[in-house]
Amino acid sequence: MTTPFKVHKSAKTSAPRSKRLSHAEAARIIEIFRRFEEQESDPRTELDYASPFELVTAVALSAQATDVSVNKATAKLFEVADTPQKMLALGEDGLKPFISSIGLYNSKAKNVVAMSRLLVEQYGGEVPLTREALQALPGVGRKTASVVLNELRVEPAIAVDTHVFRVSQRLGLANGKTPDKVEAQLMAIVPVPLQTRAHHWLILHGRYVCVARRPKCEECPVADLCPSRHLFIAR
Numbered sequence: 001m002t003t004p005f006k007v008h009k010s011a012k013t014s015a016p017r018s019k020r021l022s023h024a025e026a027a028r029i030i031e032i033f034r035r036f037e038e039q040e041s042d043p044r045t046e047l048d049y050a051s052p053f054e055l056v057t058a059v060a061l062s063a064q065a066t067d068v069s070v071n072k073a074t075a076k077l078f079e080v081a082d083t084p085q086k087m088l089a090l091g092e093d094g095l096k097p098f099i100s101s102i103g104l105y106n107s108k109a110k111n112v113v114a115m116s117r118l119l120v121e122q123y124g125g126e127v128p129l130t131r132e133a134l135q136a137l138p139g140v141g142r143k144t145a146s147v148v149l150n151e152l153r154v155e156p157a158i159a160v161d162t163h164v165f166r167v168s169q170r171l172g173l174a175n176g177k178t179p180d181k182v183e184a185q186l187m188a189i190v191p192v193p194l195q196t197r198a199h200h201w202l203i204l205h206g207r208y209v210c211v212a213r214r215p216k217c218e219e220c221p222v223a224d225l226c227p228s229r230h231l232f233i234a235r
């Protein structure tokens with residue numbers, strides 16, 4: 001569904017937040033996200049989940065795996081283990097057959113069960129929704145915590161996966177060499193009211209348009225704002 005883009009008043013005043021940008025560059029960045037919003041006003045993760053526990057489990061399972069493959073596995077898994085208590089009862093050996101089609105499933109099974117145990121023992125089976133507590137869970141790093149906090153609208157975060165990393169570089173939004181650097185750069189230039197959705201827009205753009213090998217520049221909605229287009233569009 002699309003809606004007319006409205007630049008939140010604070011978006012104008014908060015971009016840039018901690019990095020000085022020229023007026024033209026700030027306008028270019030806002031225009032990029034305005035066009036993304038025209039295409040998808042309320043982007044969400046493509047992972048299927050019905051609770052914070054299912055979300056954190058799905059995100060943890062999605063490392064180096066596609067959302068489609070994770071959804072396929074969790075559709076059956078969550079039928080039998082949709083709470084930390086049930087996951088703990090299922091155990092590592094019981095969990096593995098459900099996720100054996102996903103890469104790194106041995107270590108992921110170990111982490112998911114260890115995470116479930118900790119949630120039961122320390123949090124009464126609830127998922128603690130603070131960055132510090134999330135990142136202390138087995139198998140949950142900064143990226144997973146950012147995705148969970150952002151998706152549940154607890155705090156804006158721009159988790160940097162392979163798509164966000166590539167698209168940010170091509171669009172000239174960031175030039176950091178590591179995901180953490182790129183995340184910090186994005187958080188410094190994306191207007192606060194857009195940060196929650198920016199993560200999803202960049203992922204969707206990277207997944208379906210600005211793909212790794214042959215970006216679809218001819219159909220890209222921000223091609224005229226992209227400093228990399230000349231690398232891919234024949235002149």
Ligand code: SF4
Nearest residue numbers: 210215217220223226
């Ligand atoms: S113009 Fe091409 S390289 Fe630039 S963002 Fe669009 S698809 Fe990616």
